[in-house]
Amino acid sequence: MAKLSIPEAAKRAAFPQVKTLEDMRSIGIKKVVTYTNGTAQMANLKLGKIEVGKTIICKQHGKNSKLITNHRYTLEAENDKQFQVEGQWYLKSWFRADTSLTCHSVQGDAIAQRFAIMETECSFASKEWFWTACTRATKAKDVYIYTGTPLLKGLGDRIRRKLFLHQEEDKKKGRAFDLDADWVRKRLKDQNYCCALCHSVMDVMYADLSDEQWSIDRKDNAHGHTKDNCQLAHWGCNRAKGARPL
Numbered sequence: 001m002a003k004l005s006i007p008e009a010a011k012r013a014a015f016p017q018v019k020t021l022e023d024m025r026s027i028g029i030k031k032v033v034t035y036t037n038g039t040a041q042m043a044n045l046k047l048g049k050i051e052v053g054k055t056i057i058c059k060q061h062g063k064n065s066k067l068i069t070n071h072r073y074t075l076e077a078e079n080d081k082q083f084q085v086e087g088q089w090y091l092k093s094w095f096r097a098d099t100s101l102t103c104h105s106v107q108g109d110a111i112a113q114r115f116a117i118m119e120t121e122c123s124f125a126s127k128e129w130f131w132t133a134c135t136r137a138t139k140a141k142d143v144y145i146y147t148g149t150p151l152l153k154g155l156g157d158r159i160r161r162k163l164f165l166h167q168e169e170d171k172k173k174g175r176a177f178d179l180d181a182d183w184v185r186k187r188l189k190d191q192n193y194c195c196a197l198c199h200s201v202m203d204v205m206y207a208d209l210s211d212e213q214w215s216i217d218r219k220d221n222a223h224g225h226t227k228d229n230c231q232l233a234h235w236g237c238n239r240a241k242g243a244r245p246l
């Protein structure tokens, strides 16, 4: 007998399905379990709001900080670029809202509210992963499967489009260019999908002209788009920096 794929298995198990973020909001789903950090960050941007008094999850931190990765902290205060937890200030990009959990960060936890499992179509997601995600529920009827458009769908096209435009621009101006799609993807992950200038999450599923969208920021505008001269930042932050008098 052929093995069932995860979405088929989910259908047979009769978990209800949700197809859009709007549907999730309307039926009161406030948590999601994802496979990748990138999808978790996008779901946070669309569903989760980080507020003082709420819980946030540490995703990365500097060498000498007392923070623990995947540990939850209560947000005590925030300023432009930093969050305060346990009386100390840290970069915002080291944290994520407690809305979206990767299976890895949720192991051993119980979720006592409705939640949706995303990325069940992801080729890396195993049945064990799906099982771990499902069994976080304290009630089976709280589990929903997201079967809509993957939140990072279209990212490849957007990366290629931006790179093409920058390459043309550098060619015209006689500047060096050595960026590629792998560099952008690695950089997004390394920056935890956050802006290098303000440290808040960037949108990869942006509407045209949105200031929240990711962009490639040249640290020194006298030079071209090269790996050692570039970082990722909100389009809005990038333009504001360019407009600042030196």
Ligand SMILES: [Zn+2]
Binding pocket: 195, 196, 197, 198, 199, 200, 233, 234, 237
């Ligand atoms: Zn920014």
